[in-house]
Amino acid sequence: MNQDVMENVPNKTASVTDDPEPRALPLGTSALLLDIDGTLLDLAPTPHEVYVPPKLASALSRLLSRTAGALALVSGRSLSDIDRIFAPMLFPAVGGHGAEMRISIESEAVAAHAPPMNPDLIQRFAAIAELHPGILVENKGYSLALHFRKAPDVERAIYDRVSAIRADLPNAPIEVLPGKFVCEIKHSGFTKATGVTELMSHKPFKGRRPVFIGDDVTDETVFAIMPDLNGLSFSVGRRAQGVNGHFQAPSNVRAWLARLLDDERAVAE
Numbered sequence: 311m312n313q314d315v316m317e318n319v320p321n322k323t324a325s326v327t328d329d330p331e332p333r334a335l336p337l338g339t340s341a342l343l344l345d346i347d348g349t350l351l352d353l354a355p356t357p358h359e360v361y362v363p364p365k366l367a368s369a370l371s372r373l374l375s376r377t378a379g380a381l382a383l384v385s386g387r388s389l390s391d392i393d394r395i396f397a398p399m400l401f402p403a404v405g406g407h408g409a410e411m412r413i414s415i416e417s418e419a420v421a422a423h424a425p426p427m428n429p430d431l432i433q434r435f436a437a438i439a440e441l442h443p444g445i446l447v448e449n450k451g452y453s454l455a456l457h458f459r460k461a462p463d464v465e466r467a468i469y470d471r472v473s474a475i476r477a478d479l480p481n482a483p484i485e486v487l488p489g490k491f492v493c494e495i496k497h498s499g500f501t502k503a504t505g506v507t508e509l510m511s512h513k514p515f516k517g518r519r520p521v522f523i524g525d526d527v528t529d530e531t532v533f534a535i536m537p538d539l540n541g542l543s544f545s546v547g548r549r550a551q552g553v554n555g556h557f558q559a560p561s562n563v564r565a566w567l568a569r570l571l572d573d574e575r576a577v578a579e
């Protein structure tokens with residue numbers, strides 16, 4: 311973990327990676343912002359097959375309480391999908407790469423940044439799935455994801471078809487977001503960074519130091535704004551540019567979150 315920032319944290323302790331001298335995170339003044347797929351959860355063959363370990367759900371719930379509500383999931387998934395996979399628990403969240411937001415579990419979701427994608431356009435992009443039966447279409451309404459984890463050889467063909475459609479519509483406010491075995495077509499007006507920036511302007515996040523953990527290309531927009539928010543960022547798998555540290559795998563993130571709770575208890579005792 312970044313030595314400069316964590317040095318002023320008193321004695322206890324949760325290591326971010328294999329830091330031989332683990333340090334604590336002050337939950338009373340931090341906001342935990344956590345990507346889901348590839349960060350909290352191991353990647354699965356399809357979006358529906360992810361597994362949420364019960365210990366993780368319980369740790370998140372307790373961390374939500376210990377941070378007085380300043381814990382949010384920051385995901386490319388829609389809010390309804392996030393709620394489905396963590397059911398029956400609800401968490402504050404930025405969903406759809408910044409398209410949707412729920413600031414607290416008591417508040418209504420805000421979807422102001424998510425104009426629905428033109429239905430004809432959705433249909434044209436979805437038709438790309440005809441290339442191969444292994445392509446899975448995830449229609450989020452305001453964006454569309456083409457998953458090719460089960461058909462990796464057609465990646466190039468997918469991007470070629472997407473580019474051809476975009477060439478027909480040079481002024482459409484859409485952009486292509488590559489992810490892990492997924493090509494997503496989304497509105498260009500929002501990103502995870504715009505979502506996190508807005509979230510951090512609301513209580514209980516406002517005034518806290520954000521700590522963001524993510525693994526994918528879309529998370530790089532958040533890594534980039536963390537210094538402006540006086541925050542910390544950590545990548546998973548590879549060490550991404552500009553981060554303060556990194557975890558080897560989602561299992562290490564889960565273990566670290568559990569240790570945060572243990573450390574807080576130790577401080578209190």
Ligand SMILES: O=P(O)(O)OC[C@H]1O[C@H](O[C@H]2O[C@H](CO)[C@@H](O)[C@H](O)[C@H]2O)[C@H](O)[C@@H](O)[C@@H]1O
Pocket residue numbers: 345346347348349352353354355356357358360384385386387388448455457459489490491492494526528
């Ligand atoms: O921002 P995230 O929470 O990391 O979400 C990114 C995308 O995650 C999902 O797709 C990815 O995870 C699937 C399950 O492990 C995997 O099968 C797929 O190959 C990955 O791309 C989700 O389906 C997308 O909507 C999210 O954008």
